[in-house]
Amino acid sequence: MIHGGDLLSYEDYFDGDLVDYSSNINPLGIPEGLKGKVFNNFQSIEAYPDIEYRELKKSIGEYLGCEIENILVGNGAMEIIDLFNLWADRVITTEPAFIEYKLRGQVHGKQVIEIGYTEDFQVDLEKLEDILSEKDLLIIGNPNNPTGLRIEEDKLIEIYKLVQSRGAYMLLDEAFFEFAPEDYDSIRLFKSDGYKNVGIIRAATKFFAIPGLRLGYGCVSREMAEKIESLSMPWSVNSLAETAGRYIFKDKEYIQKSKKYIHQERSFLLDELEKIEGLKAFNTHTNYILIRLENKTEDQIFESLLKRGFVIRKCSSFRSLGKNHIRIAIKDRENNVNFIKALREIEL
C-alpha cells in the first residue's frame, strides 16, 4: 500500500459498503452545480480539449490571483511534479512525504536525497543548508502529507532565501491548500518577484472532490511555465476536467462552506482522538490526521477497522514512520462519529 483509495482490494473482507478513510477527499462531495456543467456536455468529449487550455487558465488565474502566463495545468498535480523532475539535476525532498516526489525523480534517473523532519514535523533547515546546491529541485508538501502541517510563513521565507542564494528551485506541493487555516497564501507571498525559482502546485482533486476527473495546476515564473510546457504532452488534461475547471473556482459558496465544515470536523475528530488511550493524534492543517499507535501495529488496527467497514491508510510505506503509524481522513460528522465508535471498540 503506497497510496490510499484502493477500496476494491478490500471489498471481499467486509459484508457491506466500505467507508474510505484512506484517501483525503472533501466529504461534502462535488459542487452541486458541477453535475449539470460537466455531465450534460457530450460535445466536449467528441473534440480534443483546447491544446492551450485558454479558458481553463483564465479561470485558474482569476482564482489564484495570478497572470495566465504563470499558470501550468496537468493531469493531476502529479503530472506537473513529474515534469519538474525532468528539468532538475537532482531532487531533494522530505521524509515522510508523498512517495511520488521520490519515485518520479528515480524514474527519470535523478539522484534523490531525502531530508528527515525535526521531531515536531518541521522542515530541518540545518540539514537543508548542508545539502542544497545549484539546480537542485527541492519538493516540499505544504501542508505535507502525511504529517499534515503547513510550513510557518517566516520559516518558508527562510527556506526560500536559501533556495535563491543557492540557485536551486523550490516546488511547493499545495494540493491540500484550501483545507488549511488562512494565515498566508504562497501565491501572493511570492508574486512580487514573479515566482523566480519557486513553483506552487495545487490540485482540484481533494478540495473539490473530483479525484476521478484529474486536474492539477500550478503557478510558476513565465520562463519556467514555457520551459515546462515544452516538456509536456499535448491534451493531457481531459475535456471534462477542463470543463469542471471553468466552473468550480467560481463557486464561492461551496468553497466557504467546505472550509468551515472541515475546520469543524477537524476540531471534532482531534478532540475525540485525544480522549482515546493507546494512540497519539498529531495536529493537522489538512483533512487528514496522522496517528501514532502506542501498542499495536498498523496491520492490527487496519484489520480491526476493516472488519467494522473502515479502510484506513497504513503508513509504513513512509520509510521513517515504521509500522506503528496510520493516517485517517476527516469525513462527514456521521461517519466520523461511527469511526470514533469503532476505534473505541477495538483493542488499542
Added chain:
Amino acid sequence: MIHGGDLLSYEDYFDGDLVDYSSNINPLGIPEGLKGKVFNNFQSIEAYPDIEYRELKKSIGEYLGCEIENILVGNGAMEIIDLFNLWADRVITTEPAFIEYKLRGQVHGKQVIEIGYTEDFQVDLEKLEDILSEKDLLIIGNPNNPTGLRIEEDKLIEIYKLVQSRGAYMLLDEAFFEFAPEDYDSIRLFKSDGYKNVGIIRAATKFFAIPGLRLGYGCVSREMAEKIESLSMPWSVNSLAETAGRYIFKDKEYIQKSKKYIHQERSFLLDELEKIEGLKAFNTHTNYILIRLENKTEDQIFESLLKRGFVIRKCSSFRSLGKNHIRIAIKDRENNVNFIKALREIEL
C-alpha cells in the same frame, strides 16, 4: 501547427461554425449508449479510479483477445509511448510521422534517428538494417500518420525479425487500427511469442470519437507491462475514461457501423479528389487523406478553405513534406460533399 484540432485559434476568421478537417475523429460521434453510461455517473468522479484498472483491463483484454497481464492503459496512447521512451536507449522512428514520437524521445534526452519512407510511403527496410541496434526503440505508426498506409503483413514480419535479431524493441502505434481494412491483426500476429520485443499501442480516442476523454491502451509482453507500469504515474486514466472503456468495446453494432461508414466515405472522397486537378491524393487505410498540392502552398489552401469554414491540417511540421502538403479528415457525407464543393471553388 504541429497538431490538428485547434479550432479555437481560427474561430475569429470565419463567421459561423468551423468544420474540423484537421483532426481525425470518427464522424459518427460517440456511441449513443455511452452517454448514459458516462454522464449519469457522478459518483465515479468523487473517488479515485481503480489504481490497478482491473475492470478496464478486463474489458480491453476481451476486445483485443489477449490476457489482462499483457495490457497497459494510459492517458491517451501518447502517455504509453512516452513511458517507452523512458525505457529506451535510443529512439528510431520514421519521417513523416506523428511528431510526438520524436519529441518525447528528445524530452527524455534520448538520441532520436528518423528514417525516411520510400517514395510510395513504405518503411525503408535497408536503412533500418543499417541503423537498428540493441535496446533501440523503433516506433512506427501502423497505419502511419499522415501518410495513411498500414505496413503490409509480410513486410511487418520482416521488420519484426530484424528487431528480434538485433535485440531491439518495436512499438507499433495503431491508434487508427479499426479504420483500416481487416487484412491482419497485429495483436493476433504476435500473440504466439507472448509479444516479446514488440508492443502494440491503440487508442479509443479516434475510432470511438472520445478525444476529450483520453484513453489509450497497449498490448505488450508481461515483463514489459510490469516494467512500464513501474515507470508510470498512478491514476493517469481518469474515471470517466475508465467507465467509457468498460462499455465501448462491447458495442459491436457501433464498431461494425463505423467501419462500414468510413470505408464508404473513404472511397467517395478518394474518387472525388481524383477528379480534381492541381492535387494528388494518396491512398489511405485510415480516416484521413494526405494530399500533395501541385501548384499552391499549404498556407494558400488553408486560408482559402478557412474562408469557407473548413480547418485543414497543414503538413510542413512533418519536415520531409515541405510546404506543399495538407491532410484532411474523412467526415460524414454532408460535410464531405460540402468540402469537395469548397475545394472545387478555390484556385488549386
